[in-house]
Amino acid sequence: MSETIISKTFISFLMLLSLNVFGAPILNFDGSQQDIALSGYIDELEDQDKAFTLDQLTGQLSDEFQPNIKTTINYTFSDSAYWLRFSILNSTHTKQTLYLQNKVTWIDSLTFYQPNINGGYLASKTGSDITIEKRPLEHRSLVFSFDLEPDQESTYYLRVESVDALILPLFLTTENEFYKKDTLVNYFIGALLGVILVMSVYNLFIYNVIRDKVYLWYSFYVLFYGVNFLITQNLFFPSIKNSQDGWSEFLHLGPLNLYFLFIILFTGKFLNIKAQFPKLNYVLNFLIVLLVAASLSYFIFSYRVAMPLSANIVTLIPFILIGVGIYCYRKGVALAKFYIIAWLPNCALFLVFAFTFHGLLPYNLYTSFANDVGMVIEAVLLSLALAYRVRIFQKEAYTAQEQLLIEQKAQTEKLHSMVEQRTKELRTKNAELERLSITDKLTNLFNRRKLDNVLLSNVMHAKRYKKPLGVMLLDLDNFKNINDCFGHHEGDEVLQKVASLLMANCREKDIVGRWGGEEFLVICPMTEKEELLMVAERLRAAISDYDSPEIVSFSASFGTACYQHGENPELLVSRADKALYQSKANGKNQVSFAN
Numbered sequence: 307m308s309e310t311i312i313s314k315t316f317i318s319f320l321m322l323l324s325l326n327v328f329g330a331p332i333l334n335f336d337g338s339q340q341d342i343a344l345s346g347y348i349d350e351l352e353d354q355d356k357a358f359t360l361d362q363l364t365g366q367l368s369d370e371f372q373p374n375i376k377t378t379i380n381y382t383f384s385d386s387a388y389w390l391r392f393s394i395l396n397s398t399h400t401k402q403t404l405y406l407q408n409k410v411t412w413i414d415s416l417t418f419y420q421p422n423i424n425g426g427y428l429a430s431k432t433g434s435d436i437t438i439e440k441r442p443l444e445h446r447s448l449v450f451s452f453d454l455e456p457d458q459e460s461t462y463y464l465r466v467e468s469v470d471a472l473i474l475p476l477f478l479t480t481e482n483e484f485y486k487k488d489t490l491v492n493y494f495i496g497a498l499l500g501v502i503l504v505m506s507v508y509n510l511f512i513y514n515v516i517r518d519k520v521y522l523w524y525s526f527y528v529l530f531y532g533v534n535f536l537i538t539q540n541l542f543f544p545s546i547k548n549s550q551d552g553w554s555e556f557l558h559l560g561p562l563n564l565y566f567l568f569i570i571l572f573t574g575k576f577l578n579i580k581a582q583f584p585k586l587n588y589v590l591n592f593l594i595v596l597l598v599a600a601s602l603s604y605f606i607f608s609y610r611v612a613m614p615l616s617a618n619i620v621t622l623i624p625f626i627l628i629g630v631g632i633y634c635y636r637k638g639v640a641l642a643k644f645y646i647i648a649w650l651p652n653c654a655l656f657l658v659f660a661f662t663f664h665g666l667l668p669y670n671l672y673t674s675f676a677n678d679v680g681m682v683i684e685a686v687l688l689s690l691a692l693a694y695r696v697r698i699f700q701k702e703a704y705t706a707q708e709q710l711l712i713e714q715k716a717q718t719e720k721l722h723s724m725v726e727q728r729t730k731e732l733r734t735k736n737a738e739l740e741r742l743s744i745t746d747k748l749t750n751l752f753n754r755r756k757l758d759n760v761l762l763s764n765v766m767h768a769k770r771y772k773k774p775l776g777v778m779l780l781d782l783d784n785f786k787n788i789n790d791c792f793g794h795h796e797g798d799e800v801l802q803k804v805a806s807l808l809m810a811n812c813r814e815k816d817i818v819g820r821w822g823g824e825e826f827l828v829i830c831p832m833t834e835k836e837e838l839l840m841v842a843e844r845l846r847a848a849i850s851d852y853d854s855p856e857i858v859s860f861s862a863s864f865g866t867a868c869y870q871h872g873e874n875p876e877l878l879v880s881r882a883d884k885a886l887y888q889s890k891a892n893g894k895n896q897v898s899f900a901n
């Protein structure tokens with residue numbers, strides 16, 4: 307029992323010891339592997355003062371190396387240089403050309419030491435500090451190539467340092483595999499850039515046509531993502547870090563700052579935050595100020611201060627923006643749902659990307675580009691959300707238009723009924739005016755003006771159709787005396803009474819009017835002499851027989867005439883007047899006929 311414990315303790319001790327003494331295992335290249343992650347075969351040593359020489363490392367410092375235990379080597383932001391050591395055995399029987407590649411392209415400086423035939427080491431250098439033409443292999447990524455003789459085992463050293471995050475996904479590939487993967491990556495980058503470019507230009511066109519700033523901010527945010535992508539892939543200003551001025555330093559992460567700045571502006575417009583939630587708008591404005599400050603910090607502070615500041619701010623923003631989306635959604639903004647959905651894959655894939663660089667997920671084409679794929683998915687989803695936004699606006703505009711039409715219709719109907727009412731009133735007033743213009747105020751009979759017209763039309767009718775027409779002119783007898791004895795008012799009442807007696811006793815077809823003063827004219831269409839005299843006599847009798855205790859008795863004299871062919875109304879009336887004169891002369895209260 308105790309023997310077992312002792313032997314187990316001893317084995318554990320040996321294992322612990324072996325970590326330091328023997329270091330990482332030797333990579334046995336047997337020709338079957340195509341793309342080998344080097345992290346499991348690496349010993350590492352931090353060089354805090356950046357002072358170690360290769361001689362020291364192969365000599366006295368050799369035992370200081372510790373085996374790396376992470377899946378992806380990641381020293382994040384560090385002022386130290388790091389030395390990596392690995393050994394490879396070529397167990398094939400042919401000479402092998404291998405490619406050592408760091409798949410992150412932003413590392414400032416990588417120096418690769420490979421043994422030469424003299425027992426010394428040959429150094430070659432690459433890094434984002436070095437222009438592509440001056441690199442050992444003219445390639446946008448950081449790569450070295452070296453040969454391995456059959457059955458040869460060699461130990462290699464790699465010195466790395468960078469002001470940017472020191473993330474080292476180191477891979478060893480065969481020449482074939484390197485170019486195969488490279489082509490695949492190029493297609494992938496091309497596809498991503500294609501989508502970004504199309505989205506940006508398309509939305510710029512839309513902005514140009516409809517002038518809604520949401521499309522402009524969308525176009526810019528996608529564009530700046532594209533610029534950032536080009537920079538991180540070393541495809542845009544590959545030698546940018548050669549100069550140390552604020553502008554070139556700004557270009558490292560500045561486009562990402564601008565990407566977020568425009569996505570915040572986009573968010574504000576898309577969710578209509580300024581108009582609906584003024585307080586939330588302060589949050590967005592605060593984020594914009596932060597981003598502008600982060601961008602300006604490249605010109606004020608050192609890169610080592612400005613860079614992590616930018617990096618931390620841009621890491622936080624997606625989560626804040628999702629919070630903004632959730633807030634708007636809970637407040638009933640319909641579009642917020644699409645906004646959140648668009649952000650979710652981006653955030654999820656950002657986590658995949660972050661886990662990969664912290665060695666929690668394997669580094670491969672998919673995990674390394676997860677962040678970029680997330681951004682592109684988000685851009686596509688937000689573009690769809692923009693289309694949906696148009697639909698919502700259309701719906702709103704349609705509803706508003708319908709409402710407007712209903713209101714317009716109600717207004718028109720109201721106006722219509724008002725006009726109708728006014729027209730009716732006007733018609734009544736006109737009719738009243740018309741009536742007044744042809745009516746004698748005192749007796750309510752036709753006045754002289756109307757009588758002239760009616761007489762003319764009757765004379766014309768009689769003339770044209772050779773029909774009989776009679777007229778009678780009557781004048782109250784001794785009316786002056788009534789006025790004088792009983793007063794003008796009594797006289798008026800007599801005139802009114804005579805008018806009503808005439809109306810009551812004439813025939814329906816006869817027309818009665820006041821000719822003037824105490825004179826009345828009665829026009830009798832289709833009436834021959836006998837009938838005319840009969841009607842006149844009836845009227846005369848009705849007047850003179852009238853007996854009322856309130857009103858004094860009175861009588862009237864009548865002059866009648868029948869239309870003679872060709873005469874005018876004036877002549878006809880003047881003949882009746884002569885007959886009237888005759889009645890007066892003969893003692894009044896009688897009817898005379900003008901022959």
Ligand SMILES: Nc1nc2c(ncn2[C@@H]2O[C@H](COP(=O)(O)OP(=O)(O)OP(=O)(O)O)[C@@H](O)[C@H]2O)c(=O)[nH]1
Nearest residue numbers: 781782783784785786787789794795797798823824
């Ligand atoms: N009350 C009243 N009197 C009127 C009106 N128009 C005319 N007169 C009066 O009628 C009278 C007519 O008088 P005259 O022409 O002398 O005739 P008369 O007194 O009837 O005598 P004869 O015609 O000969 O019977 C005048 O006194 C007028 O002032 C009226 O509208 N109202």
